Amino acid sequence: MRERPSSPPRSAARPTTLSVDLVVIGPQAGSLAVLLTRAAESRVRERWTLPWDAPRGEEALGDAATRLARATLGTAPGTPEQIRAFGDNRRHPGDAEVSVGFFALVPEVERRLPDGGPAWFGRANLPTLAPRHRAIVDAAFDAVRDRLDQTPLAFQLLPPTFTLTELQAIYELLLDRPLHKASFRRALQAAYLVEPTEEWRSEGRGRPAQLFRYAPHKRRDNRRGVRFDLLTG
Amino acid sequence: MRERPSSPPRSAARPTTLSVDLVVIGPQAGSLAVLLTRAAESRVRERWTLPWDAPRGEEALGDAATRLARATLGTAPGTPEQIRAFGDNRRHPGDAEVSVGFFALVPEVERRLPDGGPAWFGRANLPTLAPRHRAIVDAAFDAVRDRLDQTPLAFQLLPPTFTLTELQAIYELLLDRPLHKASFRRALQAAYLVEPTEEWRSEGRGRPAQLFRYAPHKRRDNRRGVRFDLLTG
DNA sequence: GACTTTAGTATCACCGCGCTACTAATTCGC
DNA sequence: GCGAATTAGTAGCGCGGTGATACTAAAGTC
Numbered sequence: 001m002r003e004r005p006s007s008p009p010r011s012a013a014r015p016t017t018l019s020v021d022l023v024v025i026g027p028q029a030g031s032l033a034v035l036l037t038r039a040a041e042s043r044v045r046e047r048w049t050l051p052w053d054a055p056r057g058e059e060a061l062g063d064a065a066t067r068l069a070r071a072t073l074g075t076a077p078g079t080p081e082q083i084r085a086f087g088d089n090r091r092h093p094g095d096a097e098v099s100v101g102f103f104a105l106v107p108e109v110e111r112r113l114p115d116g117g118p119a120w121f122g123r124a125n126l127p128t129l130a131p132r133h134r135a136i137v138d139a140a141f142d143a144v145r146d147r148l149d150q151t152p153l154a155f156q157l158l159p160p161t162f163t164l165t166e167l168q169a170i171y172e173l174l175l176d177r178p179l180h181k182a183s184f185r186r187a188l189q190a191a192y193l194v195e196p197t198e199e200w201r202s203e204g205r206g207r208p209a210q211l212f213r214y215a216p217h218k219r220r221d222n223r224r225g226v227r228f229d230l231l232t233g
Numbered sequence: 234m235r236e237r238p239s240s241p242p243r244s245a246a247r248p249t250t251l252s253v254d255l256v257v258i259g260p261q262a263g264s265l266a267v268l269l270t271r272a273a274e275s276r277v278r279e280r281w282t283l284p285w286d287a288p289r290g291e292e293a294l295g296d297a298a299t300r301l302a303r304a305t306l307g308t309a310p311g312t313p314e315q316i317r318a319f320g321d322n323r324r325h326p327g328d329a330e331v332s333v334g335f336f337a338l339v340p341e342v343e344r345r346l347p348d349g350g351p352a353w354f355g356r357a358n359l360p361t362l363a364p365r366h367r368a369i370v371d372a373a374f375d376a377v378r379d380r381l382d383q384t385p386l387a388f389q390l391l392p393p394t395f396t397l398t399e400l401q402a403i404y405e406l407l408l409d410r411p412l413h414k415a416s417f418r419r420a421l422q423a424a425y426l427v428e429p430t431e432e433w434r435s436e437g438r439g440r441p442a443q444l445f446r447y448a449p450h451k452r453r454d455n456r457r458g459v460r461f462d463l464l465t466g
Numbered sequence: 467g468a469c470t471t472t473a474g475t476a477t478c479a480c481c482g483c484g485c486t487a488c489t490a491a492t493t494c495g496c
Numbered sequence: 497g498c499g500a501a502t503t504a505g506t507a508g509c510g511c512g513g514t515g516a517t518a519c520t521a522a523a524g525t526c
Contacts, residue, residue, distance in 0.1 A: 012286070012327060013250035013251060013252050013330075014250065014288070015250055015251075016250070016287070018246060018247065018248075018331060019244070052244050053245070055247070058322055060320055061321070062320075084318065085315065085318040087293055088295075089293060094245060096246035097246075097251075098288075098294065098331075100331070146383075149459065149461070149463050149464070150465060151465065164474085175459075179458060180516080182476090182514095182515080182516085183458045183514055184459060187460070187462075188461055190462070190513085191462050202522095202524090203472085204524075205470070205471045205524045206472025206523060207471080207472055207521060208472090209473055210474090222462040222463070225413065225416050226381075226404055226408070228382070228420050230383055231382070231384065231385050398503080413483085413484055415484080415507090416485090419482080423482085437502090438493045438494075438501075438502045439491080439493075439502045439504065440490060440503055440505080441491070441492065441503090443504085443505090468526090469524100470523105471522100472524100473523095474520080475519075475520070476517105476519070477516100477519090479516090481513090481514080482512095483512085486507105486508090487508085488505105488506080488507070488508095489504100489505080490503100490504075490505075492501105492504095493500105493501085493502075494500080495498105495499095496500105
């Protein structure tokens with residue numbers, strides 16, 4: 001179990017085939033959907049793939065992800081966030097040895113696409129993807145869930161104004177569990193995250209809902225004790 | 234702001250120089266220390282670097298990080314965890330275009346090293362590192378702090394048995410803020426994470442402390458509401 | 467105009483958290 | 497010896513956030 005520390009290894013950067021792969025997530029009919037593109041090259045086994053490409057020249061990884069998002073959507077979503085690097089031996093459509101995954105979130109209203117190109121697939125109805133792409137998609141949803149209470153990701157999935165019921169529905173989708181209405185609103189109020197507009201939206205039956213916008217105000221630094229009850233593993 | 238979605242880009246994985254870079258962290262005299270190796274090659278500007286190398290052949294990224302840790306320490310720490318990929322244009326000692334950072338944690342007792350090789354540096358007294366290595370070190374500490382309440386990382390920085398005061402000190406080091414003793418222990422007790430041994434350790438003055446070991450037992454699934462008070466940005 | 471549906475609020479009990487204050491067991495100084 | 501100092505560990509209190517039930521408000525449906 002214990003080895004002699006050998007002479008320090010002569011490190012060298014080795015040329016490696018690299019890709020940047022993007023998971024665009026948007027709400028769709030009460031679920032979450034992922035944007036996939038048609039695999040052009042015939043040698044690729046699966047019909048659909050995540051948008052991906054290699055960074056060009058001196059292009060930074062995040063810039064490559066942004067370029068991919070623009071090229072695929074025709075519009076700019078929020079800045080893509082990195083998930084992590086995937087460098088096991090699972091197969092990649094372009095046979096990249098290492099892939100760096102990113103996710104980007106778009107509100108429902110931005111999901112107009114030309115025919116014959118990319119298309120949305122509900123999370124539960126994804127077609128078969130290359131194994132590495134499958135892993136990147138799963139990791140994307142995990143990453144969004146994990147970062148949900150550190151970063152205001154939920155608002156990227158909503159239009160500029162929204163009802164509190166819509167906001168709660170987004171949280172429930174991302175967390176995959178129901179939330180308590182009164183508690184949700186109380187916590188939201190206490191954080192000064194949203195402000196009401198003058199508009200109300202009447203959607204079919206029932207009382208109209210007031211529209212809110214994301215407007216983070218005063219932030220109380222809220223450093224709490226340690227949580228031991230979330231430990232996994 | 235809006236572009237026509239051009240014809241789908243012809244994606245291709247491009248050869249890129251890649252490195253795996255490791256941040257080994259261990260407690261040292263009431264602070265945290267990082268393991269650095271002497272830069273062998275003269276063309277490298279800085280005298281010290283993080284241990285790094287390119288993955289070999291079909292080697293997975295995590296396996297390369299484990300190999301680096303063994304080669305540098307002469308012993309196996311816990312499995313290294315990935316931080317993320319670093320692909321901006323900050324300079325890397327081996328001029329890698331993309332670097333994948335990992336961190337590994339070792340308890341104090343494992344930090345015996347031969348002379349003339351790698352050495353420990355306190356977090357506050359790090360020598361000048363290549364800009365990308367500096368960024369990886371900072372990201373490593375952030376990642377450990379962020380994952381502290383999801384993963385039992387703190388116990389990797391302690392020997393198999395430890396006192397509760399030592400455990401609390403590790404948490405305070407990683408979080409960089411003081412914690413309340415009574416609250417810390419109450420939360421720990423409620424999580425059934427540790428169990429007492431029969432041993433007590435008398436360390437200089439004061440009442441001896443009981444030794445505990447990490448032994449996670451019954452886990453109550455504790456799904457709580459949403460936190461809005463941690464949002465940054 | 468009663469019923470249904472959805473939005474939003476009030477109230478209460480509980481529990482986790484931070485705080486202060488206390489007890490317990492050891493070493494140090496004289 | 498014996499009290500002071502030092503460190504370990506616990507008890508009790510009050511505040512505030514959480515989740516539950518139950519309520520009011522405003523719209524559509526028949």
